[in-house]
Amino acid sequence: MLVEIWSDIGCPWCFIGKRRFEAALSRFEHAPEVEVRWRSYQLDPSLPERFEGSEVEYLSKVKGMDPAQVSGMLQHVTEQAAGVGLDYRFGDLKVANTFTAHRLIHLARDLRGAQTAAAVKEALLAAHFEQGQDISSHDVLAGIGADAGLDPDTVREVLSGTEYTDSVNADIAEGRALGVSGVPFFVLDRKYGISGAQPEEVFSQALTQAWAESHQPLQPVVSEGGACAVDGSGC
Template sequence: MKVEIWSDIACPWCYIGKRRFETALGNFEHRDGIEVEWRSYQLDPTLPEHYDGTETEYLSQIKGMPQAQVRQMFDHVTAQAAGEGLDYDFDKIVVANSFTAHRFLHLAKEHGLMDQAKEALLSGHFEHGEDIGSIDYLARAGAALGLDEAEIREALQGNRFADEVRADIAEARALGVTGVPFFVLDRKYGISGAQPAEVFSQALAQAWAERSPLTVLSGSPDGPACGPEGCN
């Protein structure tokens, strides 16, 4: 069964949602039969390559909120992240457009390393103050995962995987996704937001049960039927 997850690297709830989903998946008895696919999404595609200011100033500006209120929001999110073992530091965050980072993730996907790359970028952005808009950082992060640094730089300095990122975003719109993280199970169920692990567990169990092979009742002889070889 496939689980598709639309998320943005610059989304604090996306990292928390990733951890909560992983907790549910780790406890799911059929976890080996689950394929997870990360899909690209941008919360603010209009953001310049880099914003000359802090995360507090940026959100205060785009949301029209006092900076003190933004800081209260950060405190709440930081506490929620800590509950999942994550150490957010909003004072370190480099505010940058995530489009290039999403292209990097598609390159990692081509090499079967998208989940590892997603984890690295989310941690780099929210815990270590790395610049997700920097090709130098992305090349370094990719090399640490075993990707070829020259290939990373060539891909990101050009326009490679731009169409794939845009296609992910367009598909999200077509599905009615207006916020992330957004989880789609077997193209049948959608879950919006960083829900508790218990919600993901219930959804996995329900989606799996509904796609399981039909149970044929036993205890009586087969009735008359037709097959490839004819009828009986």
């Protein structure tokens, strides 16, 4: 079974949703047969490579939100993150464009497969929300790539060009075609869509239902037509 997850590294609910989904998947009896594929999405493609200001300043000045409302919202998100073992530090967060970081995930998948891509995704989210690192920095991205087993010089060379730009844009376009307007967004076998960082039990129910429907036995159809036996006993 294929689970595709559209998310943005700059989305705090995406990290929380990742944890909740993974908790549900860890308890799913068919987990070894589930392929998880991370898809790129950008909440704010117009964001400069590095915004000189805090998350509160970005959301209030650029997005026009009330600073007091933003502070309350970030406190709520921080509490929700703590509930799944994450230590959000919005005071240290570096507001940055995520496009190049998404390219790194595609590079990791291309060179080392889905598990390495997932490790890079995890490291990027942790670097952004918990460690106060600038995820637009090629040095930071090269370090994250190296920790995941990629050659840091290769990472720098690729990111200095435009490779995997089309891959990121294709993910975003495909997500929009499927109706994704916010992230995280989970798509199970292209049959079920789950929007947002839902509680663990919602993901558990969806995994069970999607698995059951994709593994239903074929229903026999009564027919008068002739047939041959697969064991060669006759036609």
